[in-house]
Amino acid sequence: MSDVEICRWDQLASSPERDRLSGDIDHVFFSSSLRQSFDSADDRATFRERWLGRYLKHFPHLAWVARDATQRVVGYLVGSLDDPARDPLFSDLPFFAHFRTLTPRYPAQLHVNLDAEWRGRGIGARLIDAFAAQARAAGAPGVHVVTSRGPRNFYLANGFMERGALKNDDVELLFLGREL
Ligand SMILES: CC(C)(COP(=O)(O)OP(=O)(O)OC[C@H]1O[C@@H](n2cnc3c(N)ncnc32)[C@H](O)[C@@H]1OP(=O)(O)O)[C@@H](O)C(=O)NCCC(=O)NCCS
Numbered sequence: 001m002s003d004v005e006i007c008r009w010d011q012l013a014s015s016p017e018r019d020r021l022s023g024d025i026d027h028v029f030f031s032s033s034l035r036q037s038f039d040s041a042d043d044r045a046t047f048r049e050r051w052l053g054r055y056l057k058h059f060p061h062l063a064w065v066a067r068d069a070t071q072r073v074v075g076y077l078v079g080s081l082d083d084p085a086r087d088p089l090f091s092d093l094p095f096f097a098h099f100r101t102l103t104p105r106y107p108a109q110l111h112v113n114l115d116a117e118w119r120g121r122g123i124g125a126r127l128i129d130a131f132a133a134q135a136r137a138a139g140a141p142g143v144h145v146v147t148s149r150g151p152r153n154f155y156l157a158n159g160f161m162e163r164g165a166l167k168n169d170d171v172e173l174l175f176l177g178r179e180l
Contacts, residue, residue, distance in 0.1 A: 004074060004118070006126050009056065009063035017071065024073035025052070025065065032113035034148075051111060052078060054089065064130050066114070066123050075114035077127040081140050083107040095146055098166050099175045106142035106163070106177035108135040128158050136180040144177045152176065 012021055029052045038044035055078035056063055066075035084090040084107070085100035096103065112127050135143055144163070145155055148171075152162070155176045164175035 004066040004068050004123055006064055006066050006123075006130055008061065008130075009065050009076070010060040012065070013060070021065070021067075021071075021073050022056075025056070025076050028073065028076055028113050028115050031115065050092070055080065055111070058089065062131065062134065064127050066118070066127060068118075074118040075112070075123050075127060077110055077112040077131050079108060079110035079131055079135070079143075081108045081135055081138055084109055095166055095173055099144075099146065099164055102163050102175055102177060103144065106144035106175075106179075108140040108143035108180070110143060110145060124154060125158055132159075132178070132180060140180055142177055142179045144175055146173055146175055148172065149174060 012018060015021065026048065029048065033047075033051075035047065038047065059078070059080050062079045062081065064077045065073045068074050080087075080089075083103045084093070085096040085103040090096055108131075110128065110131055112124055114123055132143060145160065147155070152174060155178075156162075158178070160176035160178040162174055163177040166173045166175075
């Protein structure tokens with residue numbers, strides 16, 4: 001059992017604590033990231049914008065946060081609903097072109113991260129359930145994640161299946177899709 005509350009990010013829009021909560025999300029993002037060093041502040045900001053910022057900006061209603069008993073954000077999920085391989089917003093991510101035959105069937109996408117001390121308690125699964133229900137209600141036929149092999153088993157346990165892969169040099173990306 002975990003004692004966190006899951007709620008939609010846009011429902012906290014008028015919270016006086018919003019800036020602090022936003023800082024909590026950034027903390028979870030940067031501490032969970034495989035990348036831990038940046039050439040400059042601009043480089044760091046670009047990285048944040050690519051994997052977090054644009055989702056919060058364009059799709060705040062699709063973002064979910066997990067807050068602990070002190071109201072600190074200890075995990076989040078951001079996502080979108082429309083096929084990213086055909087959305088100019090994501091044209092900077094070349095792997096979508098590679099997966100463009102799969103994205104129409106699994107157009108919704110998500111990114112989920114938790115603070116290290118809150119992992120393994122089912123919170124990631126709860127965040128995915130919340131987003132999946134929302135995406136289904138909005139008419140999305142499926143949802144996908146593009147990820148490395150590391151978290152694969154977590155997604156398989158949450159109803160995703162491996163639908164495609166992309167190997168470049170030593171980097172392997174998996175396309176994991178789940179029907180909604
Ligand atoms: C991946 C993540 C969101 C899962 O959330 P969670 O709340 O820890 O997951 P749950 O408690 O719902 O499920 C845990 C299950 O997933 C597995 N799992 C979780 N993260 C894993 C990982 N990085 N690699 C392999 N398995 C993982 C656990 O082994 C566990 O399986 P089990 O129940 O059979 O033991 C979270 O662990 C996390 O933020 N990890 C670091 C960042 C990351 O990898 N984010 C995803 C990027 S695509």
